[in-house]
Amino acid sequence: MTGQVLVDSGAFKTRFETLAAKAQKSIYIQAMSFEGDSVGEWLIDTLIASPAKDVRLCLDSYSQFVINDRFIYSLGYFKDEAFRAEVKNTAAIVKKAREHGIKVKYTNPLGFLFLKYPHRNHKKMVVIDDEISFIGGLNFCEHNFEWHDMMVEMNSLDMASSLSNDFHRSVAENDQSTVNDLGDTKMYYLDGYRSKEIYKDIFKNIDGANESIQIFSPYVSDPLLTYTRNHKAEGVRLDIVSPGINNKNIFKAILTNELMKGYFNFYEYQGRMSHLKAILIDGKRLICGSSNFDFISYYFEEEVVMITDNQEIVQSFIDKISKPDLADSILKKSLGGKRSFFVPLLFAGISKLCHIVATIINVLQPKSKRNV
Structure with a gap:
C-alpha cells in the first residue's frame, strides 16, 4: 500500500477534484455533516461533473436537524434569514444530486423524541474506483473546511475493498x-x-x-x-x-x-x-x-x-x-x-x-x- 497525509481541506479538495474528474466506475463518500453552503455546493457539482457511473453519498441524519452547529427547530431559524436560507439550500442541493443520479442516503435516524440522538455514524471516508481511498476528519461544510484537519490517502485494492464493504453496510444500516x-x-x-x-x-x-x-x-x-x-x-x-x-x-x-x-x-x-x-x-x-x-x-x-x-x-x-x-x-x-x-x-x-x-x-x- 502507498499513501500520504493530506493536510487541511485545500489539499484534499485539489486531490479529490483531480481523481473525481478521472473516475470511471464509482465514487463513494461518507460523512457525518453536510450543509448547503459553498462546500456542499462544491461537492455536489464535482460529483455531477464526474464521469463515474455509480456515485453515492452516505450522510448521518444529524445533518437533517443540525446545520452550522445550530439546531434547525429553534427560535434562531425564524430570526436568522441566512440560517433559513442555508437550511433550505441543503435540501435543494440534495434534491439536485438525486436528480442527477447521485444516490443519497441519510442513515441513523434520530428516532421518536430524538431518543437515538447519541447514536451517530461519525465515519468519514471516500472510495474511488475501488482503488484509491481516504479516511480522516473532514465533513462537508464551510466551518469544518476552515478547521485544521487531515485526510489520509491510500492506494490499495485491499484497503478500498475493506472501506467499500463498510460503506455499503452503513447504507444498508447493517453496521459492523x-x-x-x-x-x-x-x-x-x-x-x-x-x-x-x-x-x-x-x-x-x-x-x-x-x-x-x-x-x-x-x-x-x-x-x-x-x-x-x-x-x-x-x-x-x-x-x-x-x-x-x-x-x-x-x-x-x-x-x-x-x-x-x-x-x-x-x-x-x-x-x-x-x-x-x-x-x-x-x-x-x-x-x-x-x-x-x-x-x-x-x-x-x-x-x-x-x-x-x-x-x-x-x-x-x-x-x-x-x-x-x-x-x-x-x-x-x-x-x-x-x-x-x-x-x-x-x-x-x-x-x-x-x-x-x-x-x-x-x-x-x-x-x-x-x-x-
Whole structure:
C-alpha cells in the first residue's frame, strides 16, 4: 500500500477534484455533516461533473436537524434569514444530486423524541474506483473546511475493498463491529459500546510504547486518558496536542484538571480550531480515522479507525502534522484555571449516564448486533 497525509481541506479538495474528474466506475463518500453552503455546493457539482457511473453519498441524519452547529427547530431559524436560507439550500442541493443520479442516503435516524440522538455514524471516508481511498476528519461544510484537519490517502485494492464493504453496510444500516487485518495495517470498524472489546485492542498500543506517545485531538477524554495514565510504561513521554480555540469547552476543562496530575505534556495548538485526531506511537505506528478518542465515540458513535505501521504514511504524518503542529503549539504548564472538584464530578456523572444509556441501547439491539 502507498499513501500520504493530506493536510487541511485545500489539499484534499485539489486531490479529490483531480481523481473525481478521472473516475470511471464509482465514487463513494461518507460523512457525518453536510450543509448547503459553498462546500456542499462544491461537492455536489464535482460529483455531477464526474464521469463515474455509480456515485453515492452516505450522510448521518444529524445533518437533517443540525446545520452550522445550530439546531434547525429553534427560535434562531425564524430570526436568522441566512440560517433559513442555508437550511433550505441543503435540501435543494440534495434534491439536485438525486436528480442527477447521485444516490443519497441519510442513515441513523434520530428516532421518536430524538431518543437515538447519541447514536451517530461519525465515519468519514471516500472510495474511488475501488482503488484509491481516504479516511480522516473532514465533513462537508464551510466551518469544518476552515478547521485544521487531515485526510489520509491510500492506494490499495485491499484497503478500498475493506472501506467499500463498510460503506455499503452503513447504507444498508447493517453496521459492523469488526477488525480487518490488511498486513501492515488494521482497520477497525466500531459501533460505540458494542465495540468495547475491540477498543481494548486499540488501547493496548499504549502499553507497547517504548519511547513516546503523541495524542492529537480536540476532544480527548476518558476512557483513553485514564487508560494511558495507568498503562503507559515509566519513562515514556506523553504529549497531548489540542487546540486553544475549541468549539466544545468542556474538553478544555477536562484537560485543565488532567494536566495538574502531571502525567503528560500539553501543547496548545494556536491560531484556529484543530479537528485533527491521531495517535503516534514511538514515531513508528499511526492510529487515526474518525474517532475523537472521547467518551462519546467510545459509548455511542460508529467510527472507522486505522492502525498502520506503513512507514510511508507514518513518515508523511510526522513531516506534515507531528513536527509542524508541535512547532505551531505552545507548551503549557497549566491552562490558567485552578483545579476543580466540580469538573471531575460532572464528568464522572456524564460518563456513568453514558454507560447506562449505552448498556440499555445494547440490550435492546438484536442479538446479532450486541456488544462483541
